[in-house]
Amino acid sequence: MxxxxxxxxxxxxxxxxxxxxxxxxxxxxxxxxxxxxxxxxxxxxxxxxxxxxxxxxxxxxxxxDRKSRIIEQIKTAIIELVHHRESDNKYNLSEVLSHALNHDYSYLSNLFSEVEGTTIEKYFIAQKIEKVKELLVYDELTLSEIAYRLNYSSVAYLSNQFKKVTGLTPSHFKKIKEDKRKPLDKV
Structure with missing residues (x-):
C-alpha cells in the first residue's frame, strides 16, 4: 500500500x-x-x-514535496473542522492541528505563513466566514445558533469578524442574497 x-x-x-x-x-x-x-x-x-x-x-x-503535503493537510484539517464537523464541542485550533499532523503548532504556523503568505488563523477565519455565509443563505439557523455552532464567543464577535472580512453585516449579507433570489413562479 x-x-x-x-x-x-x-x-x-x-x-x-x-x-x-x-x-x-x-x-x-x-x-x-x-x-x-x-x-x-x-x-x-x-x-x-x-x-x-x-x-x-x-x-x-x-x-x-513534503512541505506542500503538510500545507494541504493543514487546509484539509481546517476544512473538515469548519465544514464537515457536526459536533458543537469547543476546540483549540492549535491543539487540533498539532494532534492531527503530529507536529508542533509553531512549526506548522511558520511553514504555512512562509508558503501561503497568510497565517493559519486568517485561513481558519476565512473558512469560518464562508460557513457562516452558507448557513445564512440556508436560513435554517438564527445568528445566535450559527455563532454557537462555529464556536464564536458571542453573536457580536461573529458579526464583527464577518464585517471585517466581507465588509457587510450578516443581516445585510442575508438581505442581499434574498433580494437576488427570484420566487419560483418568476423563474
Missing part, C-alpha cells in the same frame, strides 16, 4: 471525482479522504503520470 496526496480536495464531491478518475485508469484504492488516497499498490511511473494528467484536467494536483 502507498499514499498519494492531492491538492484542492475540499468536499465529498471531490472525493467522488478523484475516485472516478482512479477507476477510469484502473487504479485500485483502499481509502480516499480529503487530500489523501491510499492505494492498493505502488504506481508505475506511467500510471502516476496518467493519473497526474487526469487529476489536473479536473482541477486537482498530485503533491510530491
Amino acid at each position: 502507498s499514499k498519494l496526496f492531492i491538492k484542492n480536495m475540499v468536499c465529498n464531491r471531490c472525493i467522488m471525482v478523484v475516485q472516478n478518475e482512479m477507476d477510469k485508469l484502473g487504479i485500485g484504492t483502499s481509502h480516499i479522504k480529503l487530500g489523501e488516497v491510499t492505494l492498493d499498490r505502488e504506481l508505475s511511473d506511467a500510471e502516476r503520470k496518467a493519473l497526474d494528467n487526469a487529476l489536473t484536467d479536473v482541477g486537482f494536483e498530485l503533491i510530491d
Whole structure:
C-alpha cells in the first residue's frame, strides 16, 4: 500500500471525482479522504503520470514535496473542522492541528505563513466566514445558533469578524442574497 496526496480536495464531491478518475485508469484504492488516497499498490511511473494528467484536467494536483503535503493537510484539517464537523464541542485550533499532523503548532504556523503568505488563523477565519455565509443563505439557523455552532464567543464577535472580512453585516449579507433570489413562479 502507498499514499498519494492531492491538492484542492475540499468536499465529498471531490472525493467522488478523484475516485472516478482512479477507476477510469484502473487504479485500485483502499481509502480516499480529503487530500489523501491510499492505494492498493505502488504506481508505475506511467500510471502516476496518467493519473497526474487526469487529476489536473479536473482541477486537482498530485503533491510530491513534503512541505506542500503538510500545507494541504493543514487546509484539509481546517476544512473538515469548519465544514464537515457536526459536533458543537469547543476546540483549540492549535491543539487540533498539532494532534492531527503530529507536529508542533509553531512549526506548522511558520511553514504555512512562509508558503501561503497568510497565517493559519486568517485561513481558519476565512473558512469560518464562508460557513457562516452558507448557513445564512440556508436560513435554517438564527445568528445566535450559527455563532454557537462555529464556536464564536458571542453573536457580536461573529458579526464583527464577518464585517471585517466581507465588509457587510450578516443581516445585510442575508438581505442581499434574498433580494437576488427570484420566487419560483418568476423563474
